Amino acid sequence: MGLCTKLFFFCVLVVSGLFTPAAQAQQRYWVLFKDKPALAEGPWVSEQAVAQRRLQHLPVHQPSDAPVHQPYLDSLARRGFSVTSVSKWLNAAVISVLPHQATALQQAGYIQEIRPITGYFQTTSTAVPFQPNYIAKALSQLKSEALFVQSLTGRGVKIGVIDAGFYQAPEKPGLATLFENGRIKQYRDFVSPGRQDLYGEKESGLDAHGTEVLLCLGGNDPYQKVISGLAPEADYYLARTDHGSLESRVEEEYFVRALEWMDSLGVRLVNSSLGYGTGFDNPAENYRPDQMDGGSYIAKAVQMAVEQKGMMLVIAAGNDGGNKKWQILNTPADAPGVLTVGATDYFSWVKQGYSGIGPGFLPYLKPDVACFASSGTSFSAPIITGLIACLLEEKPSLTAAQLTDILHRSSHLYPFGNNYVGYGVPNAGKALELAHNLSAFPKAVPLEVHGNRFIYKPKSRNNIADNGGIVLFRKQSPTLVMAQQKLSSRVKRIVVKRLPGETHTTLQVGTTVMELVWR
Structure with missing residues (x-):
């Protein structure tokens, strides 16, 4: 089953206490601060995160890890604005106000920019149920037996999964061993943080989407002898950032907060089948196709995660390829540095009709790679994430840039990529060889x-x-x-x-x- 979630990221600038305007007149805004004065001593992340950075020769102490300057937030509160979200990476807060209030706030000396939040993050769903035989086809297409021969299972790799919910995950036979063996390390619900029954309470029809993604990542049913994911022995950190039936840009805030949380815990590899584009409940929040250029705030956050924090992000390309009014991929799949995954047919490795296309105006190629998925790029992305987990198990020192290069060079069309399927379908055996020798396969000549x-x-x-x-x-x-x-x-x-x-x-x-x- 292939749901590729497009999640709306709707940011609202919270109403000033000096006015009582109608709720529909308010708008969400990102408030970007100029600096972080009087930084306290770090580190502001865990020992595990520090270890990951040292392994990749990245700066251990980074100003973006420090919290937003509290007096700035206090100043917003004194002006009557309610802060709904804060991002230390972007050095920003989200509030909701009237446009004229935002204009007045721009004059504050500590504010660099106030940007309205318009644009949409959407979950693309399908009625096709999860079927392990479809996943078996994808694993076969990637020639995954090379990983099995080396007994690679993602052991020791921390994987974050940002999705729409993990309803009934412990009850799935293919996920039972993850729970029994303590592989699910933490779960945070950013949408409804007060929920007590994280796996048994259902708020929308998409609450099981993350469960199915998890099956494609680490699914393993030893009793039925069915493997549906390449990383059954990885450690998992789960985040719910999307409410399947309420699509708004506030979910982009949750996404960024989930990334920051995962980085603070030393999570190295993140999979998300969420994407923002068009289809928000409030049409004013929809993005335009020309905004899929890596410039959204969520795209900037994932780019920072890759370039500064050393995280490897795998993002589904989206399922709008057949939508004549859109067709292209969604954000943050448009961000430079992330590995964007499309979907192919099984018998002939052409682009599936629904798979999002890379915009022609990008100065870099998107998607990066692709593999078979029966009904959505939501299920091709975690298959590739599982492959990357095995590469990291084999060689933990690989950087995100090196891993991306390996995936490119091991794919069947390399170096002749295109905006339909990227460099094509990776070959697991080639990827393993490249992990040890990055120049193993010379480029073909046109x-x-x-x-x-x-x-x-x-x-x-x-x-x-x-x-x-x-x-x-x-x-x-x-x-x-x-x-x-x-x-x-x-x-x-x-x-x-x-x-x-x-x-x-x-x-x-x-x-x-x-x-x-x-x-």
């Missing part, structure tokens, strides 16, 4: 084609069907796809006729990949 036709005769058709079949990605630039085309794996002669406007074509014939550059 082939210049003069004229408007190219003919290729496969020397052998063995294993073509088991390695993605025959696919053409027709592109109007090195990365932007015009159309994807599946051919029968039985054809003996492939004739590629150049389309109007086509400048590059990636020809995939099983494990053979060629990049045609039309001249």
Whole structure:
């Protein structure tokens, strides 16, 4: 089952006590402070977080770890503003007020900027139930037996899961061993922090979404001998930041707070199948497609997590690929540095129709990689996260940048990525080899084609069907796809006729990949 959650991030600037305006006239705002004066002595994070930074040669003491300057928050309170959220990383607070009140507040000397929160974070759901046989196909596609041979299970790796809820997770046979063996270390509900029954109380129809994501990450039923996740022996830190039936931008605040919480505990690897774009309950909060440029506050937070904190973030690309009014991925999947995961078909490794497309205006390639998911990128992302957990178990010193490079280079289209499936489907065996030797596989070289036709005769058709079949990605630039085309794996002669406007074509014939550059 593949739900890719798009979570709205709706930030409201809380009403000044001097006025009593109608609730609908208020708006949420990020209030960004200029500095953090009089910083106290650190560290402000756990010993585990310090150890992770030392392992990656990152600064141990970072100003962004320090709390927001309390007198600034006190000043907002004295002005009658109620702070609903605080981010130490962004050095910001969220309040809700009328626009003219926000304008007046801008004059305060300690405030750098006040930005209204518009835009939406959405959960894309599906009615297809979780089916382990679908996950088995994804594991097969990644050639995951290479991990099993090495007995890699994510042991010793801390994984954070930010999602919409983990309803009935302890009751799932595939997750029983995680709970019995103490692998679920902590769980925080940022939506309803007062809830007592974290796994048994249901607030929306999407409360089990995180449960199914967890099955794709660490699922293992020893009695039925079913493995549905590659990291059954990792340690898990769970965060609920999305209310499945109430979509608003406040959920972006919860997301950022969950990231900060996980970092403080030394969590190294984070998976989220949430994304913000369009579909908020309040249409004014919806983002525009051109805002999927890595500039949202949630995107900035995840970029900081990667670049400054050394965290590896894996984000689902979203399920709007078939939505003609949107089509592209959601934020924070647009952020530089995060590993964005799309979804492919199983038999021919083309983009699934629903999988979000990378915007053509980004200066970097998105998505990064992809793998099979039957009904949503929510379930392709945790499969890739499980693979990364095994790589970290094998070599804990790998940085987020190195892990991203390994995933890119081990994928079947590399180095000829595109905005449909990124660099394609990773190969677990290649990834393991690259973990020990980052230059193990040399780059392929493009082939210049003069004229408007190219003919290729496969020397052998063995294993073509088991390695993605025959696919053409027709592109109007090195990365932007015009159309994807599946051919029968039985054809003996492939004739590629150049389309109007086509400048590059990636020809995939099983494990053979060629990049045609039309001249």
